[in-house]
Amino acid sequence: MIAIGERSALAGGTPSSSRGLGIGSEPRSSSSPKPGFVALSDLGSVNSRLSSKGSIRIEAMEGSRTVTVSETDLNTNGHAGNLGKNQSLLSSIGNSTNIKWHECSVNKVERQKLLKQKGCVIWITGLSASGKSSVACALSQILHRRGKLSYILDGDNVRHGLNRDLSFKAEDRAENIRRVGEVAKLFADAGVICIASLISPYKRDRDACRALLPDGDFIEVFMDVPLQVCEERDPKGLYKLARAGKIKGFTGIDDPYEAPLNSEIVLTHKGGDCDSPIEMAEEVISYLEEKGFLRA
Amino acid sequence: MIAIGERSALAGGTPSSSRGLGIGSEPRSSSSPKPGFVALSDLGSVNSRLSSKGSIRIEAMEGSRTVTVSETDLNTNGHAGNLGKNQSLLSSIGNSTNIKWHECSVNKVERQKLLKQKGCVIWITGLSASGKSSVACALSQILHRRGKLSYILDGDNVRHGLNRDLSFKAEDRAENIRRVGEVAKLFADAGVICIASLISPYKRDRDACRALLPDGDFIEVFMDVPLQVCEERDPKGLYKLARAGKIKGFTGIDDPYEAPLNSEIVLTHKGGDCDSPIEMAEEVISYLEEKGFLRA
Known part of the structure; x- marks a missing residue:
């Protein structure tokens, strides 16, 4: 047909x-x-x-x-x-x-008026165990309490659904990130504050997602947490496996993490036992407020 | 990595x-x-x-x-x-x-409370020129006037973005519909009333999308417009080309359209020169009201 x-x-x-x-x-x-x-x-x-x-x-x-x-x-x-x-x-x-x-x-501007916010993509990148998901969760909670609509796109959800046809070959990993970027763009167009939380270690892939959005609507948040700290946290024991050579190509161990150079927001490890995701999320909220995303 | x-x-x-x-x-x-x-x-x-x-x-x-x-x-x-x-x-x-x-x-229920509506997928299927897009537009307008958030997923948008890697081979056409179904599911989970407008001629593909959603949240709308009417409308002159053999595999001409047998809503051609998309959309609205989708 x-x-x-x-x-x-x-x-x-x-x-x-x-x-x-x-x-x-x-x-x-x-x-x-x-x-x-x-x-x-x-x-x-x-x-x-x-x-x-x-x-x-x-x-x-x-x-x-x-x-x-x-x-x-x-x-x-x-x-x-x-x-x-x-x-x-x-x-x-x-x-x-x-x-x-x-x-x-009904266009994006009209949807934004309805929601009293502006659609955008908050792209959280960082090493495994750097705290991306905790910040994403805290962010969605704070936004919700303020009456704002957000939605978290995480690699897990997407790998189970939209991207379940993808393998773990290099090109499929890039495609995984591309699709998340495309879906995030649709959510932003719908007026939603879309929070994408992926390690997304390569600058090229992140920049390709940025290029899908209008200027200013892609907000990169870099979880700048030292590898040592992530490795000490190691909540899934996977850094340990990577160090033991049981997992090959692990980001930060034997595969690079290309740290963003020009992120809109850098959330740094303060050196405490555990940083507060809520404090970090508040930094993102301040940015959103300053840039006018929390009003129509 | x-x-x-x-x-x-x-x-x-x-x-x-x-x-x-x-x-x-x-x-x-x-x-x-x-x-x-x-x-x-x-x-x-x-x-x-x-x-x-x-x-x-x-x-x-x-x-x-x-x-x-x-x-x-x-x-x-x-x-x-x-x-x-x-x-x-x-x-x-x-x-x-x-x-x-x-x-x-923040979960789906909380987002729905915020939006004062329930997320769902309205899947509009029908022949080319059956009026899917007009109904989708009318629906989004009516919903917006009532303060409800909807978003239209159309094959065009998606073919330019998320699905731009897909060709027009049979399996790629199925994949096109699968991905739209998966994205629609995410929108519904976000609390949005997602309107997908695709010819989607095969029952198998539509049913696969239905299966992604909780019972009742996939609302199939069948544009039951006779081929003859669609062909008379032929706004793009493509039925004519198909009849002339210039386009092969055209839905309704030399490729089947598997009419839904159990659609939640059937919008029938009333026989007038042109049916009113707004009247048709109102039928969908009535369904949404009756089923409680327009309140949290």
Whole structure:
């Protein structure tokens, strides 16, 4: 099947000129660059990008096939088949229901007003046993008490569900983090303060997740706890196994942890027997307040 | 690296006896069956599942390796290394900060109280041009006006982000739907009314998504619009291309649409020139009200 309804891309016939055009009628989020309903201006602009001769490639995004049709299948507006005629049908549907794309979907700003907060991603990175989860929990508690909606994405949940198809090969580990980043982005778009808690040892992977979000909406929190402290804590006894060579490629032991250089927030080990996750979380809360994330 | 912090599974040495055990200290969502902090009772029960001799496999969920350690690496409680000792350390951290797992994380019920609604998944299925997106939009608008938080997951968004690694092969199309189902589940767990709008033509794929949610929380909405009507609408001219053989495997033309037999809601075509998405959305709203989703 081709589920063109989800999205189609109409692109130039040559790879270099191919540029996607959303002509799907499915709703898009506010962060999506294009409206879901067909816009004549969009089609016009795509038409201008088409080569004057040759074939057009239509890609069905939630479908299965790539089809090549000649330009004779397209009318002079660059529409496939009777698309031009149906433009007015779509508009008519819009008018009759007072629903047109650009005013149809509830957008991020509206959701944020409802929630009285701004969606963002708080990405907590650090060694095993550095206290990421404790800070994430404390943070979610404080936010909840203040009437703010947060959601924790943890590697465990995600490995059991969304990412259960992934193995532990290097590329699958990167894919694990990529998907968490993509899901975190959706939560932020929904207006939620999304707390992602993953060791995420490589700068490249973290930066790729950062790049998915608008500037300022990805807040990296580095749990700057010395390896020695994490190893002394060793709540699961796994550092011990790693030192004994029973586990290979353990972050901090025989695989690197690339410490962030420009994190928005660095939570440092104060040297006490155990740092207070709540105190650390309060540092994050202060940042969120200062940057305006806790109001619409 | 092994990022055991995210989750580890301690399982019996033989595949048939292998059962996962969450011993990670990372936070879990309320829907997760096990607490994040190590529970002695859990470890005890796992110990009883271990074979009396032989090796134990430890899988690092957000790590990279599967390691086999002999039982001599485990203490008599079935703990890895010094895990038994560190139980008390974990407890101590919990006491000092008043954060223990079971009371640490804000759970689904608490989020629902905050939002004054219940999280769920509204899964809209139907042929291309059956009006899924219009209903999804209308629904999100009505919910927003009533102060409820919803979020639309559409194939388009997801194909551009989370699922951009997927092709249009049969298995990738199934994976596309699986991932949307998993993400929808996370949104529902966050307390959000998640609206997924996908053709999703195969019963198997839809049912797999349903199975991810607690009973009653997956609400299938079938856009029961005759193929002829969809084809007449043909807003993108793609049915025409499919009829002309330019697109192969088009749902409803030369690929099946397996109509749901037991949808919670069936929205039927009334025979008018264009049905009102708002009227259809109101039917969904009535269902949500009746089932108590619009209050905490």
